[in-house]
Structures are given as C-alpha cells and as structure tokens.
Amino acid sequence: MYIRQFDPWKSELCTCPPKYSLNPYTGCVHGCLYCYASSYIKNFFHLREKPKLIESLKREIKKIPKNSLISLCNTSDPYPPVEFNKKITRKCLEIFKDNDMKVLIITKSDIVLRDIDLLKEMPSCVTITITTFKHYKKLEPYAPAPIQRFKALEELGKKGIPIGIRLDPIIPMLNEEEIEAILKAAKDSGVKHVIASTFKPRWDSWQRISQAFPDIAGKIQKLYFKDGAKISNSWYLAKPLRKDLILKVKQTCAALSLTFSSCREGFPELNNSPSCDGSHLIPDKSFSQEQAAILF
Secondary structure, three states: OOOEEOOOOOOOOOOOOOOEEOOOEEOOOOOOOOOOHHHOOOOOOOOEEOOOHHHHHHHHHHHOOOOOEEEEOOOOOOOOOOHHHHOHHHHHHHHHHHOOOEEEEEEOOHHHHHHHHHHOOOOEEEEEEEOOOOOHHHHOOOOOOHHHHHHHHHHHHHOOOOEEEEEEEEOOOOOHHHHHHHHHHHHHOOOOEEEEEEOOOOHHHHHHHHHHOHHHHHHHHHHHHOOOEEEOOEEEOOHHHHHHHHHHHHHHHHHOOOEEEEOOOOOHHHOOOOOOOOHHHOOOOOOOHHHHHHHO
16 A cells, blocks of 8 residues: 555654545655665665556555545655656645645655645645754755745745645754744744744764764764663653753744744644644635635
C-alpha cells in the first residue's frame, strides 16, 4: 500500500488529526542536514520513483473513505526538481480530486505553483517549510532559496489557496535568532498559520550538523545528549528549554496576529488552532472558491 494511515512511530507526543500519508517519491534531493528520514530510509538523498505508483493509487483510493485527509508528504518532498516534467505528484492530485479527498501539502518547493489550477478545485492547503535566511546554503543545500518559497506562498495566497509555514526545525544558537524575521516575512506573504518544531537529532543528522557547524554543535551537544532526553530514536532538548523556544514562536505569532501550533513537542496546551498540522486551513468543500478566498 502506498497510501498509509499517518502514525509517526506511535508517538505519544503526536497530536495530528486522523489522516493518511502519501510520498509520491522515495528519497529527497534537497540534502537538508537536519533530515530525520535519512536515518531509516536507505540512500535517502538519492531520489527514486515508486514502481507502478499511479496504477496502484487508483486502486487504493477506492478503499479510502470520501473526504479523508491526505498529507503530501511527511517524509520526502512532493515537489523535487524532476516533478516539473514527471508530473507524478500532479497525477496523484488529480486522483484525489476525482475521489473527493482533502489534501495537505508540505513542501519546500515553488514548483507547487504549477498545480494551483488543481488545488483551487479541491479542498486543500499548502504549508511551506522555512528554516533560515542566513544558513540555508549550508543547511538546505539543494532546496529552493527562502525568497523563492515566500514568493510561492504569496502567489498561492493571492489565488485563494490557504497557506501556512512550518518553522522547522528550530536549532538552538543556529537559527533561533531568526524567528522574528521569518515570522514577519510570513505575515507579509499572507500566511495565517505557523507550525513550529525544534531540532530532534538522530545519529546521522547530528553528524551532518556537527561537520557543517562545529562551533555551534560543540555548544549545544550538552543540551541534547546530557541535559536532554531520547524519545523513540530522536534526541530532544530538555523540556524547559524546548518550551522556551516554542513560547518564543507563539508570542511572536500573537504579536503578528498569526495562529500557532507546535509539532510533537509535548505542549498541546500552547496551540491556539483547531489542528497542529495546519489542516484546519482547508475550507469546507461546501464553500465556494470565492468564499474560501475571502476567509483565507
């Protein structure tokens, strides 16, 4: 089965609504140093097409209840550079539209703009990950630049597509000083909702961060591996420090009139939105596109 129920390792910290997950591609070419998926997917930074994906998807979708929420994607990006010509994600969206599904898109790519025509015809929203302005060339070496992502958000919003950002991950002493600047840029781009997460290293992502930012890694190593805690296969900051970072995002969001939620941090009481993943932005399918554009 290519469509699976979303269940991130049965984590007790997960507060996501019931939904399905689909990754149209295996692996990702963005090369983000903080990526956690590389720890459990072999050759993750080598992108592969899934065999007979569209053929299988047409069968699998018949087993999914109508109006179900499908997340694209929770592991790989649905819009790698090859998607512009391959159009595999677009074919998936066409199947979802024809079968009355709701879609939550999570991406770092402005290629999503190509599919505005489809997204306008179905219950959908787009959340784009923004991590840093200063360090993106080292931290996310092959992903589109942040300015491209913000331009994509602005264009999506103008076309009536509900939009949000994922400020993810927040790495102590690396990009935490950029929180306010990123959120102000999000506000200026028409964003209404922010999802925030802290860096939760695994063995390989920590090695990559340490090699790229040795001074910072030396300073925060103790915060994770002595003062922090291992939950499942990831290392978390100690709860007080983690909460301070999340509160900083929430307070800045409040000052900018943005709604806020955090993802797998353990502080659901801080969220002030109906969903933690931004799926509440998806308008009811009974609304017209004109009504949705007014609301969002």
